[in-house]
Amino acid sequence: METEKNMEDILRLKNYADQSSVPIMMDEGMDFILDYIKSKDVKFILEIGTAIGYSSIRFAQIDPNIRVYTIEYDIIRYHEAVKNISRFNLGEQITVFLGDALKFNFTEKFDLIFIDGAKSQYINFFEKYKENLAPDGVFISDNLSFHGMVEDINITKNYSTIKLIRKIRRYIDFLKANKEFDTTFYSIGDGVAISKRAEIK
Numbered sequence: 623m624e625t626e627k628n629m630e631d632i633l634r635l636k637n638y639a640d641q642s643s644v645p646i647m648m649d650e651g652m653d654f655i656l657d658y659i660k661s662k663d664v665k666f667i668l669e670i671g672t673a674i675g676y677s678s679i680r681f682a683q684i685d686p687n688i689r690v691y692t693i694e695y696d697i698i699r700y701h702e703a704v705k706n707i708s709r710f711n712l713g714e715q716i717t718v719f720l721g722d723a724l725k726f727n728f729t730e731k732f733d734l735i736f737i738d739g740a741k742s743q744y745i746n747f748f749e750k751y752k753e754n755l756a757p758d759g760v761f762i763s764d765n766l767s768f769h770g771m772v773e774d775i776n777i778t779k780n781y782s783t784i785k786l787i788r789k790i791r792r793y794i795d796f797l798k799a800n801k802e803f804d805t806t807f808y809s810i811g812d813g814v815a816i817s818k819r820a821e822i823k
Contacts, residue, residue, distance in 0.1 A: 628683070635676055635706060644699065646676040647738070647764060651811020655736070655762060658816070659684055664733040668754065669693070670723045670747050671739030675703030675716070681736075682715040690716045691730070693723040695739070724750055731756040737763045741786055744793040748817075752802070760818045761803070766794060767813030 639646045647655070658664070659681060665688055669678050672694035682688050694700040700720045707716050719726060723739055724746055733756050737747050748761060755761065797805040797817060805817040 631710065632680070635674065635679070639674060639676060642674075644673050645765075646673060648811035651764060651814050652677070652680060654808065654810045654814060656680060656684060658762070659688070659734065662733070662760075665689065666730065666732050666756070667691070667734045667736060668728070668730075668732040668751065669736045669738065670751075671737070672703045672718055673699050673738075675706040675718070677736065677738065678703075678716050678718075679707060679710050679712060682712045683710070686715065688715060691719065691728070691732075692716060693719045693721065693726060693739070695720075695722055723747060728754050730754060731759070733759045735759065735761050737761060738765065741765060741793075742789045744790070745796050748793075748796070755819070757819070760816050763793070763797075763815045763817070765812050766790060766807065766815055767809070 636646065638644070655677075659667075665685070667678075667681055667688065667690045669681075669690060669692035672678060672692040675692070678690045678692045682690050692703070694703060697720060700718060703718050707713055707718065724743065728751075732751075732754055735751050735755055737744055739747060744763060748763075752761075794807075794815075797803070797815060800817070802820060803817040804820045805815050808814045808816070
């Protein structure tokens with residue numbers, strides 16, 4: 623249950639992200655994932671892309687039995703995340719790893735793998751961690767709309783942004799063509815997809 627102080631602390635975290643230009647999940651997308659975690663009784667989460675710890679904090683606050691592994695590449699954001707997680711007294715629930723998510727090897731099986739890291743690596747993240755997904759687990763991918771630019775690339779003239787958008791489009795095509803997983807796309811927040819193993823017919 624959210625207390626008034628907790629809501630103030632979350633707002634402070636969101637304001638910091640906004641002022642520091644740190645991308646965090648949009649409210650609508652976050653609410654969607656929080657509802658999913660509650661409805662499916664998710665208990666073990668792997669997050670690729672910690673940033674300042676906002677998402678992992680929100681996930682862990684749902685239930686004291688939830689455990690989150692989260693990976694961050696940027697050392698400044700890593701330290702900020704560790705500090706924020708400590709401030710919320712969630713150090714027992716959330717473990718933050720510093721480094722390249724493609725170089726970690728976990729033996730654990732996760733109920734939910736949340737892909738929210740480097741957009742250019744989404745396909746590689748998916749392929750690497752699919753064996754770490756519990757039998758009924760899901761991948762949730764964020765930022766598949768990328769502020770509407772995936773649907774309309776003409777919104778931007780920035781070359782590096784256009785390259786990134788093309789890579790997100792390739793990831794979307796990869797999900798659509800993937801025979802191992804069934805993916806549902808949602809026009810929520812900045813574009814969210816839920817991928818679960820296809821039923822064997």
